[in-house]
Each structure stands twice: as C-alpha cells, then as structure tokens.
Amino acid sequence: MSDHSHSTEAHKHSPQEVSKHVKIYIGVFLALLVGTVVTVGLNAVHFDSIKLTVAIALFVAVIKASLVACYFMHLISEKKMIYVILGFTAFFFVGLMFITLSAYADLPANTVTH
Amino acid sequence: MEIPFTSKPRPDTGIYNSKVGIWLFLASEVMLFGALFSAYILLRVGAPEGTWVHGLLNIPIGTFNTAVLITSSVTVVLGWASLQVGNFGRYKFYQAITILCALAFLGIKSYEYREKFLHHEVWLNHKIKVKHGHQEVETDRIIGHLEYEGHHQYFWNTKRLKGTPEEKDKDGKVIKAAVPPVESFKMIPDAFHYTMTPKELAHARKESAGVAHEEIEIKASDVKRLSAFVPSHSTYFAIYFTLTGLHGLHVLGGAIVIFYIWGPGAKMWKTDPQRYMNRVEVSGLFWHFVDLVWIFLFPVIYLL
Amino acid sequence: MQATTHTESHKGAHDAHHHHHEPGFLQKYVFSTDHKIIGIQYGLTALAFLFFGFLLMLCMRWSIAEGANAAQIKDYVIRPIPLVGGLLEKLLGDVAPKGIMSADLYNSFGAMHGTIMVFLAIVPLAFGAFGNYVVPLQIGAPDMAFPRVNMASYQFYFIGGVIMFVSFFIPGGAAQAGWTSYSPLATTIPTHGQAFWLVGMVFLISSSLLGAVNFIATIIQLRAPGMTWMRLPFFVWAQFVTGFLLLLAFPPLEAAGVMQLMDNVFGTSFFLPTGLAVGGRLADVSGGGSPLLWQHLFWFLGHPEVYVLILPGMGVVAEIIANNTRKSLWGYKSLVYSVLAIGFISFIVWAHHMYLTGMGTKISAFFQTTTMIISIPSVIILTCLFISLWGGSIRFNTPMLFALAFLPMFGIGGLTGLPLGFAAADLHLHDTYYVIAHFHYVVAPGTIFALMGGIYYWFPKMTGRFMSEFWGKVHFVGSFIFMNVVFQPMFIQGMAGMIRRMADGGLNYSTFKNPGAVGGLGADVMNMHKIILIGAVCLGLCQIPFIINLFWSIKNGKKATSDNPWGSTTLEWQTPTPPPHGNFDKEPIVVRGPYDYSLPGKDKDFTPQNQA
Ligand code: HEM
Ligand SMILES: [Cu+2]
DSSP, X not given: OOOOOOTTTOOOOOHHHHHHHHXXXXXXXXXXXXXHHXXXXXXXXXXXXXXXHHHHHHHHHHHHHHHIIIIISOGGGOOHHHHHHHHHHHHHHHHHHHHHHHHHHXXXXXXXXX | OOOTTSSSOOTTTOOOHHHHHHHHHHHHHHHHHHHHHHHHHHHHHHSOTTOSOOSOSOHHHHHHHHHHHHHHHHHHHHHHHHHHTTOHHHHHHHHHHHHHHHHHHHHHHHHHHHHHHHEEEEEEEEEEEEEETTEEEEEEEEEEEEEETTEEOSSXXXXXXXXXXXXXXXXXXXXXXXXXXXXXXXXXXXXXXXXXXXXXXXXXXHHHTTOOOOOEEEEGGGEEEEEESSGGGOHHXXXXXXXXXXXXXHHHHHHHHHHHHHTGGGGHHHHOHHHHHHHHXXXXXXXXXXXXXXXXXXXXXXXX | OOHHHHTTSOHHHHHHHOOSOOOOHIIIIISOOOHHHHXXXXXXXXXXXXXXXXXXXXXXXXXXHHHHHHTTSGGGOOOOOTTTHHHHHHHHGGGSGGGOOOXXXXXXXXXXXXXXXXXXXXXXXXXXXXXXXXXXXXXXXXXXXXXXXXXXXXXXXXXXXXXXXXXXXXTTOBOOXXXXXXXXXXXXXXXXXXXXXXXXXXXXXHHHHHHHHHHHHHHHHOOOTTOOGGGSOHHHHHHHHHXXXXXXXXXXXXXXXXXXXXXXXXXXXXXXXXXOEETTEEOSSOOOOOHHHHHHHHHHHHHHHHHHHHHHHHHHHHHHHHHHHTSOOTTHHHHHHHHHHHHHHGGGOGGGGOGGGTOOHXXXXXXXXXXXXXXHHHHHHHHHHHHHHTTOOOOOOHHHHHHHHHHHHHHHHHXXXXXXXXXXXXXXXXXXXXXXXXXXXXXXXXXXXXXXXXXXXXXXXXXXXXXXXXXXXXXXXXXXXXXXXXXXXXXXXXXXXXBSSOTTTTGGGBTTTSTXXXXXXXXXXXXXXXXXXXXXXXXXXXXXXXXXXXXXXXXXXXXXXXXXXXXXXXXXXXSOSSOOTTOOSSOOOOOSOTTOBSOTTOSSSBOOTTOO
C-alpha cells in the first residue's frame, strides 16, 4: 500500500496563500463563536411565538453549519465528484425527513400516534 | 502491489482515494443523524401537551462546550495549514490543543450526565404544595434531588422503592444481599417544572436562585412513578442521551484517530509527507462533521 | 481454493510478483487483504448461512404441513420433526418438546430465516462475494481502494453472524418478532434474543457500510486507464448502485436499531406508545413513543434493500447473457440509466409496505404512484435482457441456463408486485402467502439463480477448472422444477386468504376445524402445504450435487485450457488464472466497450476491452 511520491512532489500551497487561508479560518472561528452567543442570547429573550424561536435557532444553526462545511471542510471549492455524492445524499436526506413527516401530517384525524 | 492514488490525486476526478472514502462515509453519517433528528422531531411534535421535557439542561455549560468544540475545529484546520507550509512543530502544537479540547468536551459532558443521574422526578398519587418561584402551587409532580439515609441517590426508580429479595446460588450461598423496601425518602425540590412554558420556567428559575429549598418527605406508598433523569424517564431524555451519547462516541473515535496520526503515526511525515497530509485532512473532515452535528444538536436539545 | 492451481499456471508471473516474503497461512487466507480471498471468504460463509437458513425453513415447513396433516389424525396430533426433532430438543430444550416444534420456536426460526437469508446470505453473497471478487478485476484495478477496510468489513460480517447464531442458544431463544422486528412486539417478547439480533444487526450494518464505501471509492478511483463510465461492464454499474443503496439506506436502520436497543435494554419508549399493556397489565414505561416510526425507518432501508438483493443478480445475468449469446447487450445505455433510476426511486417507495397502518390517502397515493413508476426501469432492464437473446446463437451451458431461468422467474416476481403496490389490492393481499410468493420469486428463483449462474461462470477464473456440466444441469433442472413447486401454490393460498407467520399453517382458520365456516381455509388450500413440503425437501436434495460439485471440482474439475475459457471480453478474463495478489501482470489499457462480441472483420468472435 505504499506509494512512491516524494516530498518534492508533495502538493503544497504557497505561504502567502496559506496565510490568507489562516485569516479566513480565524474569521470563521470568530463568526461561529458569535453565532453561538447569538443563539443563546436570543433564546433568553423568549419570543411569544414558538415557531419564531425555532426558526431563528435553526437559521443561525444553518449559517454556522454552512460556515464549517464551506470553509473548514473546503466545500466551497471541492471537486465535482464530491458534490455529486453529497447531492445524492441531500436528496435522500430530504426524502427521509420530509416524506416521513408528511406521512404523519397526513394521518386521518384523531389517529393516536404515540 | 501498489494501490494507485493513495497520495496523489487521480487526474480525472482530481481527488485522492481516502478523500472519496471519507466523504462517502460522512454521507452515511448524515443519514444516520438525519434519522435520529427525524425521530426527535416526530417524538416532539407527537408529544401530548405538557409531557415534553425542556429547560432542564445546563445552558452555560452547554454553551461553553460548544465553544470548546468550535475551538478544536479551528485548531484542526490551523494544524493542517501549518503542515502545508512545512511547519511540523506548529502542527503538533495545534493538534495537541485539538486533542485536549476533545478530552475537555467529553469530561464536561460526563459531568452533565452525572448531574442528570442525580436528579429525579416523582409522580404522586395526590397533589401536594411546593414552591414554583415565589409562588406556592399544588402539584402531583416534583423534580429535584433525592435524599435517602442522608445521601443523594443516583438512578432511583419505582422498582427500587419495593426493594429486592436476597439472591442465592444453587448451594444456598448468598450472591446478592437483600435490599429492603423503602418506606419514605426526601426530595429537595426544584422550584420549577418542565410543564411550565419556557418563559415561566426561566422566570421561576431566576426567582428561586440562591434560595434554600425545603426538603419534602415522601412516602413510598404515595408514589405513582419515580425516575431519575435517565433515558427511560421520558422520550425527551431517551433522545437526549441517544443523540449526545452517539455524538460522544464520535468525538471519542475522532480523538483517538487524530491522536494516532499525531503521535505514533507521525513517522509518515518523513517517509511520505503528502500522504501524511492527506491523513490529517481526512481525519479533520471527520472532526468538522462531528462539530457540525453538535451545531445542530446544541440548540435543538438544549434550547428549544 | 486459490492455492490449488497457483503453481500450475503462470508460475513466472506469480513469482515475479512475490518479491517479498511468502505470507503464512493465517495471513494469506484468514487475515488477508486481497480482495479475491476476501471475496471467497464472503462466498463460503454466505453459502453456509444460505444452507442454514434453508434448514430452518425446512423445519418450519414441516410444522406448517403438520397443520394440514393433523386434520386427518384424531385430536389434531402434531408429530415431531423427523431426523432433527430430537436434536432440536437436546440443543434448545423446552421449545421443542419431544421434537415437536412449539409456536415460539416457529417464530424464532421464522424471524431468523428471514434475517439470515437477507442479511447473512444473499447480500454477502451478491455484494460481498461477487462484488469483491469480480469488480476490481472488471475495472482493471490491482485491489480495492482500502484493502484493510475490506478485511474489517468481512470480520464485522462474521462477528454479526456469530452473534445471530449464538442467540439460538440463549435462554428464551432467538428473536421472534419477524425479520422486520416491529415494535412494540419486538420489545415486549420476553427473550434477550432481540437484543442479540439488534447488536448483530449493528455489526452487519457496519460491515455493509464499510463495504459500500470501499466499493464506491474503488469504482470511482481505481478504474484502469481508458475505462470510462460508459465502458464499465453492466455488472459493475449494478454493484455501484447497490453500494449507494447500502450506504444511504442502511444508516437510518442503524439509528432505528440503536433506538430499539435502548427500548430493550434501557427501558426507553422510542417505539412504545402511551398506555401500552403487556399480558393484560400496563407496561412500566414512560410511553410517548411511536410504533409507526420504527416501520418508517425499517422500510426506508427495507425497500432499497430488496434492490440490493436483486441488482447484483441482474448484473451477473447480463454478463452471462452477453457472453453466451456472443452478442453485445441490447441497449447498454438503457440498462445503465434504468439501474440508476431504480437506485433513485427505490428511496421513495418504502411506505407501500405500510398501507395497512392506516396511513392517509394523500401519502398512500404518493407511494402508489412512485411504486408504479419504479416498475418501469425494472421492466426496461428485463426487456433489454430478453431482446439481447434475439438472434443470438446461444450456448446453453449451466451458467446460461440459470441466467435464462432468471428472466421469467424475476418477471413473475416483479409483475406480482404490482397488485401489492396498489393500496386497494394490498388491503386484501397484505401479510398473506401471496406476498411471500411475490418476494420469493424475486429472490429465490430470481437472485439465487443468478448467483448460482455466477458461481458456475466465474469458477474457472477462481480455480482454473470448470465445474461439472452434467451435474450442473442436474442441479439446474431440479432447482427450477422444485422452486416452482414450492412457490407457485403460495400465490393461490395467499389469494384464498392464508395469512403468513402461522405455526399451524392456518389449521385454526380452516374448514377442518370449523366445518362450513364462510371464508375458512378449504381443504385444497390447506393440502397445498403438503405439496410445498415435498417440493422443499426435493429442492434441498437437488442442492447436494451442487455442493459436491463445488468442492470436488476445485481439484478434479475439467481444466480450463486458457485464462479466458468462455471467450469473454471483460477484463477479469485478461488476468492469469487464478489472478495473483495485485491481479494484472501489467496495467490494462482499455480501448473499447464491455461487450464487443462478434465484431465484423475480427478473426475471433470476441474482442477484449484492452485489445485494439
Ligand atoms: C418490481 C416491482 C416491485 C413491486 C411493485 C413490489 C411491490 C411490493 C409491495 C407493495 C410489497 C408489500 C406487500 C405487503 O406487505 O402487503 C412487497 C413486498 C416485498 N417485496 Fe416487492 N416489489 C417489487 C420488486 C421486488 C424486488 C425486486 C424484491 C427483491 C428481492 C422484492 C422483495 C420484497 C420483499 C422481501 C417483500 C416482503 C416484505 C415483508 O416481509 O413484508 N420486491 N413488494
Ligand atoms: Cu418495497
């Protein structure tokens, strides 16, 4: 299972490029911390509508998750094959969640489900 | 025999093998946690009024743990970036922080678990008076610490009150001593209950902070059900422990892999640096995923 | 198996390869990372489980047939199982008093028959064994992308199998809630067998996930130069889609398995409703869970799983048909797009197994529609394979006979699925022997025939020798006849209202016990049980020549005179026989599609993919 690549072939980025990336990473890190504080802070406010509370919490979570996925996991500039794999996954993930939930929503009135 | 593309990317796909592997694996993980989140939503939406537990987790600690995990995620990428400019020492430093963060996260989580195991709820056969905030209310459900024979108890449940008979093996030797039934025990009640709305609960919690709680003596014969905050307490704790437990296992697994690459596996940096960097990148991808799951877990389980 | 002809053919190539020290026996055959050895390990283990699952079923069929026989005996006496009854009593105790199968034991055997056949026999054979052995060879790769993960995947499978097997012998016996393990039944039956089942499943699922990751990564990354996507043999496509099905459909079941394990071991109520009563008493659980949730998560896997069972079989059949008609497959592109379409749609049809749970009309309309749609690509595949036969000068060797039989058998299985897909028809047919007949036509004379054909077809590559043609044909003819004797009557029984999972074969609902009862099971329907039992025993007997043939031919079969004895175009035949560790003497360069048979202007009637 060995491979004959040598350090000279190793794929390295230029120092300038890397230091640019590092700045991005730190920025994302700070954004994530802020996001966490925002989520917790907003939660302490206790809006009257539970829907609004859920929507805001999930909205912030989605933003944080996208930051992690795009920058830490480099999805912002990945190869096509990875997008294809994740595209499939997203489709089935949505199918699983959405159809199951709709199946519950569509149960005849007065069905006891729990 | 050599497997191609273990370190260099394949020209037409532009990626090396283990990167394809880890993304496929993460795809399956998405489905795994997706199913658990669906279960969470269904159980929660289907829960009858007032039965869904909320507001009992320690939010400051949870927030802190979130920060710990986020920190570990950024040190992973920083470590990887250090390798890219050939700075092995700095990589070692950053990944050490990652591993420490992982351990800290698990330690804090265990502490939270312990707190829960100490907490109990009793469902009584009739209503009694307790304080919710400054108000006195009548209720047949109390949560709080449970004291028996001068000690706080863990893991108590309805069965425990009945005691258990002595167990003997075939020769009549006692292998388990009898546990006598309980006649009464004390509860040190919290001045709130999860049947309140989030707003009321937060209010009651604030009002009662720092105020000493009176103990309540409870007769076993009055108890309809007793349970610690363990998975069988309610579907909320069931999903809470399952999700965080599974997530904790992922943290542990990820930490072990990162540690292996960081310590005993680091020789490869000399022999095959590109492949070593790939390993760091791939383990990092897994780590970020674990972080990502927590980003959803935290608001869903702690806050909503 | 591999060592036998190692030294005879291509000694030079082999030696040149092994410049490092010879690995010991354990390393070479037990802890091997070579995809071919792992494939063979999978194959032998899976065949053993296939046989074991079959024996469980024979015991059950005896019990069912006794339901019909008992009517002729005073007081409805049930007789012990011949031959093995005493052994069962000795091994399992009270559940088989005097060698008679109790209903509890019937339930255990039934649940384990399904589990073993699906998760321990067919999937490992179709995906683990054939996939492992053939896919890297067909794409021109030296091995799988992650050889050690591959080994781990087999080991997980093996451990899962051991856990399942051991569960028979624990107090209370193996799981009894069917292979579908519906809650709350699965949680309330007083045996730890269910916990064993769940832990076993977690291992099997992990094994499949590792396998799937490895297969997909291998196919994406390790295709030989020139092996473009549209030059992949159809078998590889089928395995590729199968990999995705396993990868994305299994995790929800793993999640569900963990939750049910929590229910069983830690007393949670994920799938237990409020107010659940067991044995007339309120259960000591919190309640608040949803039994329907288990069914959703189970069938989210369950339906894609049936395509996991069938797609590799279709792949095998396609290879054999192309080879033995000496023609290119008709509609290669349609085949590929159909198999991809099946992959997609199979994720959104699952609740057609749940029409009777009282689901809403909108959702049920949705699932009826998707179910009808998914039958279209299946029909396209079958049609392409049929048309491929047109005008070919067919070689009727054993692999080809099995492949040919697959077509109508799978046709029957698939077409009888359509009425099940309509909620209105399914209300009557659900949970009857009709369903049993439907899916067995798909998996037994369908997939198993395809895989048998595959064994006869690739055997010369694995060993350098052929299996006996004569005994192969005996095996085929016998299997073909008795498969139909076993499963055809079940359609009739099912439509007559015979429900499944009854240890007494419906005696209590029969007109034997309730003379003149309207809607009771009549004597003719009941007596079919006896025919089925005879058919099943004969089917078992027909496998004896196969088993002997398989092992005898390793050393004594007719020698294959070349590396490519069937005159095939795909790459697995362009290696030494059997292929050494690392497979190819030199990396193949692919220049053409997979099925260039009988090209005009060539002196041979096949042109391998790596030849100009
Ligand atoms: C091609 C079109 C197919 C259609 C329309 C179809 C439809 C159905 C439906 C609606 C059911 C549920 C019946 C009931 O429980 O009442 C069912 C059961 C089943 N089918 Fe199919 N099916 C098809 C192909 C397959 C294939 C390819 C397999 C592969 C092995 C398969 C295996 C099964 C199994 C194992 C069950 C029984 C599950 C159980 O234990 O309840 N089917 N089929
Ligand atoms: Cu289905």
